[in-house]
Amino acid sequence: MLKQLKRARDRFFGVGEADTSVPVLDGPLKPNHILENAAVFFEADGLEDLCVTSDGRLAVASGTAVLALGEAGQAATLATLDEPIQALAAYRDGLVAATCGSLHFIGGRLDGRQYRLSSASFAGCINALCEHPDGSIIISEGSGRHAYEQWSRDLLSDGASGRVLQYSPERDQLHVLGQGLKYAYGALVDARGAVFTSESWAHRIVQIEQGGTRSIYQDLPGYPARLTRARAGGYWLAVFAPRNQLIEFVLRETGFKNEMMAQVDPKYWIAPALSSGRDFFEPMQQGGVRQMGILKPWAPARSYGLVVRLNASFEPQYSLHSRVGGMHHGITAVAEFNDALLVLSKGAGRVLRLPLSDIQ
Amino acid sequence: MKFHAPDYTRMEVYAHIGGQPLGMAFDATGDLYVCVGGMGLYRVGRANRAVEKVTDETNRSWNTVNDDSRLRLADDLDIAPDGRIFFSEATIRYEMGEWPIDSLEARGNGRIICYDPRTDKTQTVLKNLVFPNGICMAGDGQSLLFAESWACRISRYWFDGPDKGKVQVVIPDLPGYPDNINRASDGHFWIALMGMRGPSFDLAMRWPGFRRRMVKRLGQDEWISPNINVGCVIKCDLNGTVLESYWDKGGENHPMITSMREHRGYLYLGGISNNRIGRLRLEGADPQFIQHPISAG
Numbered sequence: 001m002l003k004q005l006k007r008a009r010d011r012f013f014g015v016g017e018a019d020t021s022v023p024v025l026d027g028p029l030k031p032n033h034i035l036e037n038a039a040v041f042f043e044a045d046g047l048e049d050l051c052v053t054s055d056g057r058l059a060v061a062s063g064t065a066v067l068a069l070g071e072a073g074q075a076a077t078l079a080t081l082d083e084p085i086q087a088l089a090a091y092r093d094g095l096v097a098a099t100c101g102s103l104h105f106i107g108g109r110l111d112g113r114q115y116r117l118s119s120a121s122f123a124g125c126i127n128a129l130c131e132h133p134d135g136s137i138i139i140s141e142g143s144g145r146h147a148y149e150q151w152s153r154d155l156l157s158d159g160a161s162g163r164v165l166q167y168s169p170e171r172d173q174l175h176v177l178g179q180g181l182k183y184a185y186g187a188l189v190d191a192r193g194a195v196f197t198s199e200s201w202a203h204r205i206v207q208i209e210q211g212g213t214r215s216i217y218q219d220l221p222g223y224p225a226r227l228t229r230a231r232a233g234g235y236w237l238a239v240f241a242p243r244n245q246l247i248e249f250v251l252r253e254t255g256f257k258n259e260m261m262a263q264v265d266p267k268y269w270i271a272p273a274l275s276s277g278r279d280f281f282e283p284m285q286q287g288g289v290r291q292m293g294i295l296k297p298w299a300p301a302r303s304y305g306l307v308v309r310l311n312a313s314f315e316p317q318y319s320l321h322s323r324v325g326g327m328h329h330g331i332t333a334v335a336e337f338n339d340a341l342l343v344l345s346k347g348a349g350r351v352l353r354l355p356l357s358d359i360q
Numbered sequence: 361m362k363f364h365a366p367d368y369t370r371m372e373v374y375a376h377i378g379g380q381p382l383g384m385a386f387d388a389t390g391d392l393y394v395c396v397g398g399m400g401l402y403r404v405g406r407a408n409r410a411v412e413k414v415t416d417e418t419n420r421s422w423n424t425v426n427d428d429s430r431l432r433l434a435d436d437l438d439i440a441p442d443g444r445i446f447f448s449e450a451t452i453r454y455e456m457g458e459w460p461i462d463s464l465e466a467r468g469n470g471r472i473i474c475y476d477p478r479t480d481k482t483q484t485v486l487k488n489l490v491f492p493n494g495i496c497m498a499g500d501g502q503s504l505l506f507a508e509s510w511a512c513r514i515s516r517y518w519f520d521g522p523d524k525g526k527v528q529v530v531i532p533d534l535p536g537y538p539d540n541i542n543r544a545s546d547g548h549f550w551i552a553l554m555g556m557r558g559p560s561f562d563l564a565m566r567w568p569g570f571r572r573r574m575v576k577r578l579g580q581d582e583w584i585s586p587n588i589n590v591g592c593v594i595k596c597d598l599n600g601t602v603l604e605s606y607w608d609k610g611g612e613n614h615p616m617i618t619s620m621r622e623h624r625g626y627l628y629l630g631g632i633s634n635n636r637i638g639r640l641r642l643e644g645a646d647p648q649f650i651q652h653p654i655s656a657g
Binding site: 264 | 589635
């Protein structure tokens with residue numbers, strides 16, 4: 001009863017759960033064109049994740065293949081798996097890649113080994129991996145109900161079934177570090193062994209603690225994705241899609257969004273996207289109408305490119321952007337390689353290269 | 361504006377109207393009739409380019425509480441062979457700059473009005489239309505075609521002859537939002553699609569409560585909108601069969617084409633939120649075709 005009264009009050013005043021406002025891009029998140037103007041280092045279909053191996057090589061997951069990229073962006077295939085790769089990380093002297101159902105070890109001492117992930121509530125939505133100093137692998141699982149490519153359905157269904165898992169190859173054991181997360185997307189271990197993940201649908205970064213989570217950085221203006229450590233201290237955060245008032249509103253319109261999910265092709269949902277503006281069946285907002293042939297910079301964004309530099313205490317320092325109407329949207333992974341920042345734009349199918357000296 | 365033939369590089373201001381000019385047509389004597397959003401139907405004399413008001417009101421509906429006699433958004437017009445001017449008023453509820461609100465309301469807010477120069481009377485002939493937009497004479501002297509933008513529909517209306525008063529739907533379900541209709545040299549019709557329908561917007565149109573809450577809670581720039589960042593012109597015949605289509609799918613140069621007109625072998629394109637006029641050479645079109653030839657003087 002009290003809950004219903006509160007809901008009625010919220011809806012009347014447009015506050016609480018009916019509040020559709022989103023944080024503005026300001027301060028360290030002030031927009032620029034750095035990502036949009038970045039040099040294209042590599043281009044391929046189905047780019048997903050990238051990492052740097054212990055011997056200093058750059059590895060990229062593209063579809064079912066793991067590629068090693070040279071200094072000038074030339075690719076050599078390291079391995080080809082049976083299913084599309086959803087996450088890739090350096091592990092000891094080799095690599096570990098996650099597909100829908102398994103972990104695959106590539107190169108190094110464990111080359112060729114596989115671990116089949118399965119449990120009662122498992123949809124195969126593994127989306128990030130990282131090595132823990134104790135020799136185990138930290139795994140983030142976005143959703144227990146929807147597969148990785150159905151992430152927008154998980155958002156629109158108010159998904160809160162994400163988990164952070166720990167796999168130990170020595171003991172061949174998997175155990176759960178945290179669960180009930182609103183889409184865990186990213187795995188990070190700091191120097192002291194603390195585990196962090198992005199909770200995308202809650203727009204925040206959390207630390208996984210015994211028996212719960214602690215919010216570290218909240219009220220992001222987008223949906224955060226994978227995290228990596230920066231060599232100079234602090235972290236890089238990829239933000240794969242922007243928050244948008246219309247989408248916030250649709251998330252609160254249960255009947256409408258359920259009918260949309262049932263009837264409309266997911267490409268054309270009123271939902272965040274990794275790229276947009278290429279198809280006129282996509283939903284549009286009134287601020288996005290071209291005026292005098294120009295898409296205005298204040299047009300509401302359905303997709304966006306954003307990388308945030310965080311310091312050691314997860315405070316934003318500065319950010320790199322590809323704004324509305326740009327190409328380099330849907331950033332899912334970042335890595336430092338040879339004094340440059342490599343940024344993976346899943347929306348554009350590109351790896352971008354930015355010399356670190358230019359952006360600091 | 362007037363662009364001078366033959367190469368159209370020289371231009372001048374033809375007349376200052378004082379509002380947003382929309383549909384235009386020359387009558388047989390060379391007077392230019394213009395629908396001006398927010399003002400009504402205006403005439404620019406051929407001889408002295410004097411701008412004069414033709415009409416800005418019609419008969420008041422007997423069954424409405426508010427006075428709907430004033431014209432809010434006169435949109436497009438065409439002139440019948442006997443000199444009567446038929447023009448559309450897209451919406452009686454919103455002003456020129458507020459047409460996007462009407463797109464979310466998508467109700468029968470518009471009407472078609474006839475001005476008779478012989479009697480100087482203005483009379484509403486069709487009511488409760490969903491954003492009636494383009495008007496074009498069908499060529500038989502008895503009927504006209506009109507477009508209802510948010511209904512994605514082209515209909516034919518007989519204003520004379522044995523079928524007088526009849527309305528027949530010609531195209532019931534266009535994939536986009538029709539704007540102006542004009543004649544093609546081969547006797548068919550050009551229709552500008554100002555934007556294309558998208559599945560999410562179509563779904564929102566079936567959820568009036570969703571739209572009502574959206575306009576209350578969100579700023580106007582955030583509202584869902586018909587996708588009008590795309591340019592499309594189609595050609596159809598009087599039976600509604602679409603014969604050809606021309607596209608700017610990415611909306612690079614000509615998003616939101618609201619009007620087009622064939623003239624001497626070229627198709628000219630314009631959009632109300634654009635700053636350019638496009639020209640497309642039409643293969644096999646009559647190089648002498650003019651939609652509104654000036655016969656006198």
